[in-house]
Amino acid sequence: MTQLSAQTSVEPLPVTLSDIRAAHARIAPSIVRTPTLHSRTLSNMLGAKVYLKFENLQFTAAYKERGALNRLLLLSDEARSKGVIAASAGNHAQGLAYHGARLGVPVTIVMPRTTPMVKVMQTEGHGATVVLHGEKFEEAYEHARKLEGERGLTFVHPFDEPDIIAGQGTIALEMLEDVPDIDTLVVPIGGGGLFSGVGIAARALKPEMQLFGVQAELYPSMYAYVKGADLACDGDTLAEGIAVKQPGFMTRKVVEALADDVLLVSERALEEAVSLLLQIEKTVVEGAGAAGLAAMLTHKELFAGRTVGLVLCGGNIDTRLLANVLLRDLARSGRLARLRIRLQDRPGSLFHVARIFDEEQVNIIEVYHQRVFTSLPAKGLIADIECETRDSAHLERLMDALNAGGYEVSQVEAA
Structure with missing residues (x-):
């Protein structure tokens, strides 16, 4: 190191x-x-x-509340009365808005127009005025610095200030x-x-x-x-x-x-x-x-x-x-899986497969049939079965049992 x-x-x-x-x-x-x-x-x-x-x-x-509150408490009375401004679509905005409202300091937050509405609403819910400007954070930041000068506000940086x-x-x-x-x-x-x-x-x-x-x-x-x-x-x-x-x-x-x-x-x-x-x-x-x-x-x-x-x-x-x-984590650990099984399109096919799942004590969550969008012959079908197992070893035992039963089976991999 x-x-x-x-x-x-x-x-x-x-x-x-x-x-x-x-x-x-x-x-x-x-x-x-x-x-x-x-x-x-x-x-x-x-x-x-x-x-x-x-x-x-x-x-x-x-x-983020910690730094924001420290900065607010160190403002002069004049700066407090005029208010503060920041560019943020995240935790800095909410921390500054919350403590600004508590202390009676007006807070303006500039956010990109692409900010999810839930974040806008949360920040407004803490008492801040939200200004939506630009498509990217950099544009919102530049606009906040412009408003800082025009309105005599104090800019509160999310990280690059001693306070x-x-x-x-x-x-x-x-x-x-x-x-x-x-x-x-x-x-x-x-x-x-x-x-x-x-x-x-x-x-x-x-x-x-x-x-x-x-x-x-x-x-x-x-x-x-x-x-x-x-x-x-x-x-x-x-x-x-x-x-x-x-x-x-x-x-x-x-x-x-x-x-x-x-x-x-x-x-x-x-x-x-x-x-x-x-x-x-x-x-x-x-x-x-x-x-x-x-x-x-x-x-x-x-x-x-x-x-x-x-x-x-x-x-x-x-x-x-x-x-x-x-x-996704359940899928990667083998506790949740989607298996793709090739079946013949005849009565009882799915029943016989489900019996193997039962014998191996594996819970079936969803079953998806595919007859049209497949390269199989007209009498063939693909069944995707989403299932829940105890762990990767349990999943492997299920796949072995399906193979032993004469079924062609593969796992649809998780991301």
């Missing part, structure tokens, strides 16, 4: 441990003191002692107060505000702390910066909360100075992590929030024997998307 800090200059960090402690004293009365809990099952699975920081339990279900970074760093204070033995932190990186705050606090408290950032393979912007690589950032990632094409100018210097490494995770690993957290910890986590666990699943050797803290940074995931993730 190459420590990235070997590449860095000696520029001072934008935030100190004192700044982060002051931020914690400032915001603590108005945020949830989320728990840091040991996961025995994940620890056994990964060969490390794993602790989870449940930031998905904040009121708006994400850590935001200090607020996010309060997570590390709580984690190390609850579990002083943590020697490794794995933190999702989008723009880098969370990693910067957590990294500064953790290294100041424990200089030997190992710090790993995590990005989705489709959006490796910070990874590309610290590695000196030229990589594309594009695609439909499950971890949209960290899908940032341009990392912060301030935060990239902090990541370069403090990160032991920045790791990349695949979409499949993100899906598995979201599914495991729901099944094992009974907690709903969005793709970005599951990135730390995805990194441990992908790079087990880096964390073996260590005491690792993971920040579950958010829980805002669309319910239909979550259902798809869970079903």
Whole structure:
């Protein structure tokens, strides 16, 4: 493992441990003191002692409240009366809107026109004024900066400001107060505000702390910066909360100075992590929030024997998307399968197949017949049978039994 800090200059960090402690004293009365809990099952699975920081339990279900609230509390009376503005279609918008409404600070959020209506409604529900502008985030951002000047508003950046970074760093204070033995932190990186705050606090408290950032393979912007690589950032990632094409100018210097490494995770690993957290910890986590666990699943050797803290940074995931993730995970593990069976088009054919499913104690969920769109002779048919098994070994026994019964069977692979 190459420590990235070997590449860095000696520029001072934008935030100190004192700044982060002051931020914690400032915001603590108005945020949830989320728990840091040991996961025995994940620890056994990964060969490390794993602790989870449940930031998905904040009121708006994400850590972004911390930085937003710290920034709002530090505004002058004049700035508070005029209001603040931000460009965001995600957790930053909701955190700023919620605490702005609590404090009586007018909040304007500029979102791209392509933002799902549910996010617009949630942000308006917290009391913010939403302005829809442009097709992409970059256009919304430029419009927000324009309105900032025209209306005399204060722009609140989602990650590239010292007060935001200090607020996010309060997570590390709580984690190390609850579990002083943590020697490794794995933190999702989008723009880098969370990693910067957590990294500064953790290294100041424990200089030997190992710090790993995590990005989705489709959006490796910070990874590309610290590695000196030229990589594309594009695609439909499950971890949209960290899908940032341009990392912060301030935060990239902090990541370069403090990160032991920045790791990349695949979409499949993100899906598995979201599914495991729901099944094992009974907690709903969005793709970005599951990135730390995805990194441990992908790079087990880096964390073996260590005491690792993971920040579950958010829980805002669309319910239909979550259902798809869970079903795909069941399919990959062999507990849900679709089998394609060639039959003869005669009475009793399906009955005889169903009897084998019964004998193997496999539950049939759906049956699809195909007589027309097939290359089989007119008297042949294809039956796709969706079924539920205990595990991949159980599925294999079923397929062996079908083959032994004289049936041509294949599995329709999951994505």
